[in-house]
Amino acid sequence: xxxxxxxxxxxxxxxxxxxxxxxxxxxxxxxxxxxxxxxxxxxxxxxxxxxxxxxxxxxxxxxxxxxxxxxxxxxxxxxxxxxxxxxxxxxxxxxxxxxxxxxxxxxxxxxxxxxxxxxxxxxxxxxxxxxxxxxxxxxxxxxxxxxxxxxxxxxxxxxxxxxxxxxxxxxxxxxxxxxxxxxxxxxxxxxxxxxxxxxxxxxxxxxxxxxxxxxxxxxxxxxxxxxxxxxxxxxxxxxxxxxxxxxxxxxxxxxxxxxxxxxxxxxxxxxxxxxxxxxxxxxxxxxxxxxxxxxxxxxxxxxxxxxxxxxxxxxxxxxxxxxxxxxxxxxxxxxxx
Amino acid sequence: xxxxxxxxxxxxxxxxxxxxxxxxxxxxxxxxxxxxxxxxxxxxxxxxxxxxxxxxxxxxxxxxxxxxxxxxxxxxxxxxxxxxxxxxxxxxxxxxxxxxxxxxxxxxxxxxxxxxxxxxxxxxxxxxxxxxxxxxxxxxxxxxxxxxxxxxxxxxxxxxxxxxxxxxxxxxxxxxxxxxxxxxxxxxxxxxxxxxxxxxxxxxxxxxxxxxxxxxxxxxxxxxxxxxxxxxxxxxxxxxxxxxxxxxxxxxxxxxxxxxxxxxxxxxxxxxxxxxxxxxxxxxxxxxxxxxxxxxxxxxxxxxxxxxxxxxxxxxxxxxxxxxxxxxxxxxxxxxx
DNA sequence: TTCCCCCGTCGAAGCGCTTCGACGTCCCGC
DNA sequence: GCGGGACGTCGAAGCGCTTCGACGGGGGAA
Numbered sequence: 001x002x003x004x005x006x007x008x009x010x011x012x013x014x015x016x017x018x019x020x021x022x023x024x025x026x027x028x029x030x031x032x033x034x035x036x037x038x039x040x041x042x043x044x045x046x047x048x049x050x051x052x053x054x055x056x057x058x059x060x061x062x063x064x065x066x067x068x069x070x071x072x073x074x075x076x077x078x079x080x081x082x083x084x085x086x087x088x089x090x091x092x093x094x095x096x097x098x099x100x101x102x103x104x105x106x107x108x109x110x111x112x113x114x115x116x117x118x119x120x121x122x123x124x125x126x127x128x129x130x131x132x133x134x135x136x137x138x139x140x141x142x143x144x145x146x147x148x149x150x151x152x153x154x155x156x157x158x159x160x161x162x163x164x165x166x167x168x169x170x171x172x173x174x175x176x177x178x179x180x181x182x183x184x185x186x187x188x189x190x191x192x193x194x195x196x197x198x199x200x201x202x203x204x205x206x207x208x209x210x211x212x213x214x215x216x217x218x219x220x221x222x223x224x225x226x227x228x229x230x231x232x233x234x235x236x237x238x239x240x241x242x243x244x245x246x247x248x249x250x251x252x253x254x255x256x257x258x259x260x261x262x263x264x265x266x267x268x269x270x271x272x273x274x275x276x277x278x279x280x281x282x283x284x285x286x287x288x289x290x291x292x293x294x295x296x297x298x299x300x301x302x303x304x305x306x307x308x309x310x311x312x313x314x315x316x317x318x319x320x321x322x323x324x325x326x327x328x329x330x331x332x333x334x335x336x337x
Numbered sequence: 338x339x340x341x342x343x344x345x346x347x348x349x350x351x352x353x354x355x356x357x358x359x360x361x362x363x364x365x366x367x368x369x370x371x372x373x374x375x376x377x378x379x380x381x382x383x384x385x386x387x388x389x390x391x392x393x394x395x396x397x398x399x400x401x402x403x404x405x406x407x408x409x410x411x412x413x414x415x416x417x418x419x420x421x422x423x424x425x426x427x428x429x430x431x432x433x434x435x436x437x438x439x440x441x442x443x444x445x446x447x448x449x450x451x452x453x454x455x456x457x458x459x460x461x462x463x464x465x466x467x468x469x470x471x472x473x474x475x476x477x478x479x480x481x482x483x484x485x486x487x488x489x490x491x492x493x494x495x496x497x498x499x500x501x502x503x504x505x506x507x508x509x510x511x512x513x514x515x516x517x518x519x520x521x522x523x524x525x526x527x528x529x530x531x532x533x534x535x536x537x538x539x540x541x542x543x544x545x546x547x548x549x550x551x552x553x554x555x556x557x558x559x560x561x562x563x564x565x566x567x568x569x570x571x572x573x574x575x576x577x578x579x580x581x582x583x584x585x586x587x588x589x590x591x592x593x594x595x596x597x598x599x600x601x602x603x604x605x606x607x608x609x610x611x612x613x614x615x616x617x618x619x620x621x622x623x624x625x626x627x628x629x630x631x632x633x634x635x636x637x638x639x640x641x642x643x644x645x646x647x648x649x650x651x652x653x654x655x656x657x658x659x660x661x662x663x664x665x666x667x668x669x670x671x672x673x674x
Numbered sequence: 675t676t677c678c679c680c681c682g683t684c685g686a687a688g689c690g691c692t693t694c695g696a697c698g699t700c701c702c703g704c
Numbered sequence: 705g706c707g708g709g710a711c712g713t714c715g716a717a718g719c720g721c722t723t724c725g726a727c728g729g730g731g732g733a734a
Contacts, residue, residue: 351685
């Protein structure tokens with residue numbers, strides 16, 4: 001293994017000079033820097049991560065806690081993860097993958113052993129048991145999602161409440177008077193998953209504000225469940241003309257189920273969804289939807305962490321404004337319906 | 338921060354004794370060990386990962402390279418990743434997440450800086466450009482997937498060739514004489530993705546061996562593409578009664594498309610698939626399938642790596658035998674068809 | 675009884691890097 | 705012409721841990 005002293009000798013300088021040339025923490029003459037860089041290249045020098053971490057008390061590694069709970073849509077999680085890794089690399093950091101299974105002990109472990117400099121936590125619950133720990137930890141963290149009491153914590157996410165509202169507003173604007181939210185599986189709400197709850201809040205608030213008849217239906221993510229919920233909605237709410245879907249795998253089978261029951265989308269029924277754009281755009285009937293900007297959220301979460309690591313002030317709460325893309329699943333309510 | 342010397346003082350022993358009590362690399366009397374453990378608990382001691390890595394030249398971190406290429410099924414990748422993390426933790430290791438985007442340079446970086454002790458590489462291509470690098474690296478690695486020339490490398494995967502064969506044998510056994518493989522998107526084959534290629538090999542070999550009429554059709558993963566390929570198959574091969582699907586997101590829309598074209602599954606058309614069990618089992622028509630044992634592969638990949646790290650001999654090639662689960666999508670060929 | 679070896683523990687020497695204080699040199703301003 | 709910065713570099717002191725050699729004491733073999 002080639003070490004910093006080898007480079008120093010080869011370049012005819014001291015090890016500290018090599019270190020400074022590399023980090024830029026002290027001025028080094030252009031000529032010396034050139035020579036050092038040339039030696040590094042020649043010798044194929046790579047600083048030893050452990051030694052660096054020990055001496056600088058910075059590991060340049062971020063922890064990312066990913067959920068593997070039932071009811072969450074895997075591709076979205078993966079997109080987050082990939083965007084976090086990509087963004088981290090731009091800041092010369094790597095990413096350690098933790099599963100939620102490891103729980104609080106896992107967080108404490110990687111933080112206390114100085115394996116990581118900071119943490120990113122996904123799938124936050126309204127009353128997440130990890131919050132006190134994150135507050136107490138001596139390393140900065142960023143939550144992707146908003147708990148009920150986010151004080152003292154840095155959080156970022158799509159504004160899911162506004163997203164729920166926007167879906168309803170759009171349907172109301174098209175003249176629909178009876179709307180339903182078909183949501184994530186029940187266990188997601190039982191756990192108190194923050195983003196799911198907030199969609200419901202927004203949906204309900206906007207429906208009330210607009211004087212709409214509304215109902216909320218958690219739903220399993222299977223074609224059979226789609227069929228059942230569609231039948232039930234038609235039976236219990238014959239006047240229904242607007243549906244908001246917040247359940248990725250259910251979107252396609254649900255639309256199919258409605259059509260098989262004789263409802264044309266969007267002629268008889270307008271559908272909006274909160275889901276990744278790739279999903280909404282690639283269906284047989286492209287669905288008007290609010291995108292989940294995973295890549296942006298992941299990237300910005302890393303940026304926030306970097307600011308905290310550098311001591312730069314940064315906002316505690318970042319709510320991204322939802323943006324709706326109009327597709328073929330929405331239409332004005334026809335007089336007949 | 339509480340360090341090993343603090344523990345040593347508190348327990349009335351030397352730091353090295355604490356170290357040995359922790360690692361078990363030298364005999365320590367039961368009584369001393371107890372005392373040390375008590376001190377560790379009392380003080381909340383956690384060994385510093387960087388210091389440990391520097392002194393022992395072991396970081397206890399594994400690198401996992403995940404693909405984010407088009408055409409690969411995300412949930413399967415995620416399952417691999419989670420099972421790798423879980424298995425790694427059982428061996429007291431953590432997992433660093435690398436994206437394929439980082440390429441060879443990324444592999445070299447984490448290996449040469451001693452950030453990781455070993456590497457797991459997914460989504461291997463038949464002529465993967467990373468192979469020479471992996472062979473040259475001074476850290477052990479395991480490939481999930483088999484390249485064309487795996488010599489000198491440790492590989493593990495489902496035996497996809499056998500899986501392709503098994504699908505055909507099953508259909509042949511049911512009396513089907515004309516079969517088709519609907520595969521992954523074309524770019525997957527163009528890249529030379531190993532597992533996709535091997536399925537084709539197995540499919541073709543078994544079809545020839547059984548004297549079947551067969552054809553292979555790469556296919557995009559969209560409902561529209563499903564519809565097109567179904568129409569085309571019926572047009573070009575009216576005698577078709579057996580289909581093998583190796584394309585997760587396409588499975589459901591494809592079955593739907595066949596039925597909408599008037600073919601009943603399994604009465605008129607038998608379908609088998611190679612995909613995760615959760616997918617095959619939860620369709621409207623549960624599909625007879627060969628599972629992709631992601632969790633097992635991930636876990637065993639880690640086990641292999643641990644053996645290599647410990648210097649224990651281990652097999653170079655591990656091919657898992659495919660197992661078919663009979664469901665409702667296969668039936669004997671009826672005389673009429 | 676003597677010798678040897680093993681058990682349990684200690685002290686010290688690093689592992690490879692960063693960082694702090696120090697020191698000479700050069701240049702600017704007065 | 706002289707004092708004082710700023711610049712560029714060096715040496716040494718750790719960062720917290722593992723590991724190697726050494727050593728005293730006790731027990732078994734001869």
